[in-house]
Amino acid sequence: MSNTFNNDLKQQLVADFQANESRLNGETKTPVHQTRREAMQNFEKLGFPTIKHEEWKYSNVNSLVKQAFDFNVKTEFGSEELETLAIPNLEGNILYFINGIYNPSLSRIVSPENQLQILSFGQAVKENPSLLDDYFAKYANYQDDAFTALNTAFAHDGVVVNVPAGKVVEQPIILRFITDARTANAASQPRNLIVVGKNAEVKMAEAFRTIGENGSFTNIVTEIVIDENANVQYYKVQNETEKAYHIGTTQVSQKANSHFYAVTVTVNGGFVRNNLNIVLDGQNCEAFMYGLYFPNGKQHIDNHTLVDHAKPNSYSNELYKGVLQDKSTGVFNGKIFVRDGASKTNAYQSCRNVVLSDEASMNTKPQLEIYNDDVKCSHGTTTGKLNDEALFYMRSRGIPKAEAMTLLMYAFCEDVISEIKIEPIRAYLEGVIADKLAQK
Amino acid sequence: MLTITDLQASVDQKEILKGINLEIKPGEVHAIMGPNGSGKSTLASVLAGREEYEVTGGSVDFEGQDLLEMSPEERAAAGIFLAFQYPVEIPGVTTINFLKTALNEIRKSRGEEPLDAAQFLKLMREKAKLVNIDDALLKRSLNEGFSGGEKKRNEIFQMAMLEPKLAILDETDSGLDIDALRIVAEGVNKLRTPERAVIVVTHYQRLLDYIVPDYVHVLYKGRIVKSGPKELALELEEKGYDWIKAEVAAL
Numbered sequence: 001m002s003n004t005f006n007n008d009l010k011q012q013l014v015a016d017f018q019a020n021e022s023r024l025n026g027e028t029k030t031p032v033h034q035t036r037r038e039a040m041q042n043f044e045k046l047g048f049p050t051i052k053h054e055e056w057k058y059s060n061v062n063s064l065v066k067q068a069f070d071f072n073v074k075t076e077f078g079s080e081e082l083e084t085l086a087i088p089n090l091e092g093n094i095l096y097f098i099n100g101i102y103n104p105s106l107s108r109i110v111s112p113e114n115q116l117q118i119l120s121f122g123q124a125v126k127e128n129p130s131l132l133d134d135y136f137a138k139y140a141n142y143q144d145d146a147f148t149a150l151n152t153a154f155a156h157d158g159v160v161v162n163v164p165a166g167k168v169v170e171q172p173i174i175l176r177f178i179t180d181a182r183t184a185n186a187a188s189q190p191r192n193l194i195v196v197g198k199n200a201e202v203k204m205a206e207a208f209r210t211i212g213e214n215g216s217f218t219n220i221v222t223e224i225v226i227d228e229n230a231n232v233q234y235y236k237v238q239n240e241t242e243k244a245y246h247i248g249t250t251q252v253s254q255k256a257n258s259h260f261y262a263v264t265v266t267v268n269g270g271f272v273r274n275n276l277n278i279v280l281d282g283q284n285c286e287a288f289m290y291g292l293y294f295p296n297g298k299q300h301i302d303n304h305t306l307v308d309h310a311k312p313n314s315y316s317n318e319l320y321k322g323v324l325q326d327k328s329t330g331v332f333n334g335k336i337f338v339r340d341g342a343s344k345t346n347a348y349q350s351c352r353n354v355v356l357s358d359e360a361s362m363n364t365k366p367q368l369e370i371y372n373d374d375v376k377c378s379h380g381t382t383t384g385k386l387n388d389e390a391l392f393y394m395r396s397r398g399i400p401k402a403e404a405m406t407l408l409m410y411a412f413c414e415d416v417i418s419e420i421k422i423e424p425i426r427a428y429l430e431g432v433i434a435d436k437l438a439q440k
Numbered sequence: 441m442l443t444i445t446d447l448q449a450s451v452d453q454k455e456i457l458k459g460i461n462l463e464i465k466p467g468e469v470h471a472i473m474g475p476n477g478s479g480k481s482t483l484a485s486v487l488a489g490r491e492e493y494e495v496t497g498g499s500v501d502f503e504g505q506d507l508l509e510m511s512p513e514e515r516a517a518a519g520i521f522l523a524f525q526y527p528v529e530i531p532g533v534t535t536i537n538f539l540k541t542a543l544n545e546i547r548k549s550r551g552e553e554p555l556d557a558a559q560f561l562k563l564m565r566e567k568a569k570l571v572n573i574d575d576a577l578l579k580r581s582l583n584e585g586f587s588g589g590e591k592k593r594n595e596i597f598q599m600a601m602l603e604p605k606l607a608i609l610d611e612t613d614s615g616l617d618i619d620a621l622r623i624v625a626e627g628v629n630k631l632r633t634p635e636r637a638v639i640v641v642t643h644y645q646r647l648l649d650y651i652v653p654d655y656v657h658v659l660y661k662g663r664i665v666k667s668g669p670k671e672l673a674l675e676l677e678e679k680g681y682d683w684i685k686a687e688v689a690a691l
Contacts, residue, residue: 387528388491389528390528390530392490392491392512393524393527393528393530394530394538394542395489395511395512395513395516396488396489396512396513396515396516396521396522396524397516397521397538397539397542397598397602398513398516398517398542398543398545398546398549398602399513399538399541399542399545400513400545401511401513403541403545404513407533407538407541408530408533410532411530411531411532411533411581412532413532414531414532415531415532
């Protein structure tokens with residue numbers, strides 16, 4: 001069987017979906033599969049978004065859906081080869097996904113099982129169906145979002161992480177996605193579910209790396225369910241190729257007194273769309289969102305964030321920063337909902353950009369919908385060039401122009417980089433970012 | 441060391457410098473005074489290589505090199521230093537990191553080995569004493585949230601670190617109270633050597649009580665209209681600039 005994308009994409013996917021079903025035997029009756037079916041129907045109704053769709057106005061997927069992709073590229077990686085793709089010195093629970101498929105033999109789980117339970121999605125369907133019944137697809141919007149619907153319809157792989165109540169997972173969980181586009185246009189649709197119990201604590205990262213000259217397409221959905229008083233740090237790190245399409249949704253649900261902290265860094269990628277959606281479904285929640293992006297060439301990087309203040313007394317704060325070069329394009333769309341009952345909400349949002357070329361462009365759109373009078377909200381976006389006066393100051397001290405620009409751009413990003421609390425990830429990013437900024 | 445001949449410069453099509461002539465030898469301190477808008481800061485900026493200023497005529501020779509052909513970083517490497525009237529705040533870059541980069545770039549352009557971290561810190565501690573600048577301040581982002589006095593002291597500290605041949609102090613006294621002024625001036629005096637020349641650009645005479653110049657030049661309407669010994673500064677302090685303006689008008 002080969003799942004390929006082409007112009008008859010919808011038909012192709014319907015055929016693929018049916019082919020999948022015929023191999024599932026008894027599983028078709030499970031609630032999980034009923035959800036997949038419903039999602040497929042939604043996808044059929046929705047189709048791929050066009051730029052007429054408000055949420056996709058500046059991000060045109062036309063070139064994506066015209067390409068053919070293989071969803072089943074088979075790759076063997078030796079551990080030595082894998083080592084060259086690793087983030088140096090990163091210790092913890094490292095889970096490898098090769099072309100979207102969780103690979104337990106390459107992965108290493110170091111935390112004790114009473115702290116952390118990790119199952120592949122397929123295993124979870126068989127071994128812990130009640131966890132899926134309770135949480136799977138209960139948060140990510142597969143009703144209205146075409147890519148989430150598509151991912152949900154094809155939810156067969158990925159990982160299901162369960163952190164039981166009261167457990168503090170000391171070692172981070174690193175989901176390392178390697179896409180191998182050396183032999184074909186490789187596509188994958190990983191689906192992850194992270195369930196964090198009351199008073200539990202966990203740090204996790206999703207790190208994406210693509211190799212090879214062909215195109216790639218990742219359509220990933222990660223649902224993170226955070227119970228009362230729990231604490232989650234989440235990092236998304238993208239270093240893919242010029243021909244990589246990445247569409248990802250991170251859907252977060254927070255209960256009362258919980259704390260969520262996200263940093264999304266896109267170093268490279270051809271066409272990137274990150275959706276970070278957070279529902280603050282309890283009082284006294286805190287949510288922090290940081291983002292950084294460095295498109296150059298013809299790269300396109302789009303960050304959509306949504307914070308839904310559904311209950312009173314919660315706090316959200318958001319800072320996204322970008323440096324755009326050449327003919328690259330960027331999008332930031334930040335939505336804040338404050339529901340009728342969500343009094344005493346504090347919500348802050350800021351997006352700052354440096355555009356280094358006349359041919360690069362950045363579209364920023366803050367969207368605040370506030371249905372309560374007793375709130376504190378602010379938002380601000382800036383897009384400008386590097387500070388000429390600072391540049392002259394540095395040059396007058398003997399620092400060459402290119403070096404001064406790199407230092408200034410790096411300084412501009414520093415406050416977001418310093419928010420990365422997993423030291424090896426920060427060190428890795430400092431390196432790749434400095435390399436990229438020095439490329440000019 | 442520095443020979444300025446008939447230098448003319450404009451900004452936004454407006455002519456500011458209308459033919460400056462000035463000769464500076466090693467070890468000399470020259471004060472450039474003049475009323476607001478006379479072109480003092482423009483002269484300092486043109487010498488340091490600020491790009492907004494367009495040189496429309498004349499020449500500047502620095503130790504046999506055509507200064508006007510050089511980029512700001514090349515001028516710094518050749519030994520020119522501008523202490524800014526308004527030092528720039530650069531969040532995210534510490535003074536230490538900034539200066540280490542600057543010093544090592546200058547050394548590199550001179551074919552010298554870069555200083556390692558230990559050598560650099562030793563040099564920094566030594567020079568920091570000259571201007572009573574606190575270690576903690578140097579670990580912070582460059583000039584960010586510094587008081588006026590701290591910014592100016594940081595400029596002189598940078599001068600001490602980079603050891604220029606020619607230092608141009610652009611209104612270093614502006615915004616300083618008398619104690620801060622004294623500290624900054626003492627720092628500059630400690631850096632005076634028989635080889636190092638200094639141009640002190642100032643509106644007021646009081647800085648020159650502390651940094652005693654060899655020559656005083658009065659800049660007015662883009663030209664040096666009067667030059668004299670240090671006593672000229674006292675005369676200007678006493679009588680203001682009006683008599684100079686009257687003299688020029690009478691010509």
